[in-house]
Amino acid sequence: MNHEASFAAVAIFTAFVLGVLGLSFWLGRRGQSAAAYYAAHGQIHWFVNGIAFAGDYLSAASFLGICGMIAFSGYDGFLYAIGFLAGWIVALFVIAEPIKALGTYTLADALASRFGSRGITLAVAISTLVVSIFYLIPQMVGAGALVTPLLGLPHAAGVVLVGVAVTLIVVTAGMVSTTWVQFIKGSLLVLFCGLLVALILGRGLSVNTGDLTPQVRTVTPDGRVLVDGRPQSRDHDLRPVGTLSALPARYAGRTTTGPLGPLEYFSVLEDSTIVTWKSTRTADEHGVHVTYEPVTRSGADLLQPGGSFKGLRSGRLADRLDFASLMLALFCGTASLPHILIRYYTVKDAAAARKSTVTGIAAIGVFYVMTLYLGLGAMTSGALDPTDSNMAAPLLAKSFSTTLFALVSAIAFTTVLGTVSGLIMAGSGAVAHDLVSRVCGVPLTDHEKVRCGRIAAVCLGVVAMGLGILFKNFNVGFLVGWAFNIAASANLPALVMLLFWKRTTAAGIIAAVTVGMVASLGWILLSADTFEKVYGLSRDLAPVPFSQPGLVTIPLGFVVLIVVSLLTPPRPAR
Amino acid sequence: MTKPTAERDGSPAATVRASRTGLALFWIYVLLYGGFMGLVLVRPDLLALRPFGGVNLAILAGLGLIVAAFGLALVSMLGRDTR
Secondary structure: OOOOOOHHHHHHHHHHHHHHHHHHHHHHOOOOOHHHHHHHHHOOOHHHHHHHHHHHHOOHHHHHHHHHHHHHHOOHHHHHHHHHHHHHHHHHHHHHHHHHHHOOOOHHHHHHOOOOOHHHHHHHHHHHHHHHHHHHHHHHHHHHHHHHHHHOOOHHHHHHHHHHHHHHHHHHHHHHHHHHHHHHHHHHHHHHHHHHHHHHHHHOOEOOOOOOOOEEEEEOOOOOEEEOOEEOOOOOOOOOEOEEEEOOHHHOOOOEOOOOOHHHHHHHHHOOEEEEEEEEEEEEOOEEEEEEEEEEEEHHHHOOOOOOOOHHHHOOHHHHHHHHHHHHHHHHHHHHOHHHHHHHHHOOOHHHHHHHHHHHHHHHHHHHHHHHHHHHHHHOOOOEOOOOHHHHHHHHHHOOOHHHHHHHHHHHHHHHHHHHHHHHHHHHHHHHHHHHHHHOOOOOOHHHHHHHHHHHHHHHHHHHHHHHHHOOOOOHHHHHHHHHHHHHHHHHHHHHHHHHOOOOOHHHHHHHHHHHHHHHHHHHHOOHHHHHHOOOOOHHHOOOOOOOOHHHHHHHHHHHHHHHHHHOOOOOOO | OOOOHHHHOOOOHHHHHHHHHHHHHHHHHHHHHHHHHHHHHHOHHHHHOOOEOOEOHHHHHHHHHHHHHHHHHHHHHHHHHHO
16 A cells, blocks of 8 residues: 655654664763673663563564554464563573673673683574574564655665664664663553553444455556556555454444443454455466455454464464464573573673563563554554555554554654664674674774674664565564574573583584574575565475474474583583 | 572572572463463364453463463562562
């Protein structure tokens, strides 16, 4: 769909972004040492750090991806929310305090701490870069998706805008500004989503069948876009979708429920009838056609697992394993994400690390509960763009008012800024602190270490922009699942075994990180999802039985670590 | 694999205590999470039941898992602070 920019939207958005950048430049004058750049001197208050955890973690995948998935497919998007939050239990109870005690600036610091091994540092730095880049893709895709309707700019412009803004944030003040940007973003995201949920419950549910004629979008071989056979324009475009066609019998004769309570909202929706839209893609000599057709479904059906994860209802073992694999990766992945783990270095001690994790869990938990209302509210708002699930939450806000749309979009954009800055921080630390200083042994002064980190941040920003443009048409929630799989497969076995198995050796850690990373990455590249959505090939050609690798590659990491450790002589710990 | 190596290596005592209590709470949550995912995979029909407020078990269990995560985190923190 084409989206029209409004002056209010542009003004609010610009004020937000300039405010964040101004804060970043101001903070950047306060500290230029490596300790300030990479770990904010370890002096961030635990509450600020906890909300910054939420700001770091609640990425475009959480806000745009989950809401979009719920709006388009129903309950299954909420399974992502459950998995994402569950991962924090691993972080809190298993990883938080030891990682704080073991490391200085990066994940490699912690994993190499017992052995002082350059091999471990190299393997973990590479894994940090791979995970960060995979996590960066959905954030940049989300940025492009946001800017299109907000500013009327093309997707690529949004990606470049985020890339430039976030690179400036990281380059100016490193972890100090990154922390405060994430704190502001985390606070605003939870507060404004709370406001949206209150508006959703206040509005209740209304019958609005709308125009249910199928719609066809065609991209011709010469690149023109047609809607129902005529050129797409401001006056002739795809219609917004997502409506409710019947309320429960107890509302007979009424077209609206009026305000609903939090649980009542679900129960009324379950007894309602909802119109969702399915898309079918075909191609011929006239171009590629995507047909959007209405599908009338019961609320009870949409609020059951299986709307998006088709395998849950197909009965195929491979499909069920695919789902189990994703849920395992989400559970294990959070505590293995380098950009989350480095936040433990910004507080002063283990107690502060623990308290900030609990604060983060509270903020993130509240947010994920709200995603269910946001997604279902969008599903029945009549404002969905059938071509783009990532826009469900902002368009839901637009169904209330343009100003709210501008605010929510600006917050979502800040969401992307917060997460991307954390990822680029993790990546720049891996390059400057781990690879250049530790692995290559280049003697760097404090000032040079910061400068090297800044150069790495700029390079990562450019890579992120390229990938964000390349992966434009992916659901950001789906993409982030890949990052969790790789992080969990590469890092978690080494982290857990280093803490809990005395026989762990440096060679075991190197082997586990390398095999976990290569195996999960290889599996993803050979999966049916990648064959279909990246290579444009048939799913049947994929050699691996299901798309999510975690179920195989996480245990593989543990097995490799145990076997290699047993085969190599233990070295005395430092 | 019952005690963290940090304990045997003489790392800070706080880390040791955190690991002991934390691991117990961790396993409780693993059971809750695993049980829910097991239901989704094996008996999804049970998730259609509406045990409370006209809301199905899928939603109630999902919300319950989120609340449980916070509850266990709070137990862990308060337990440490009163020790």
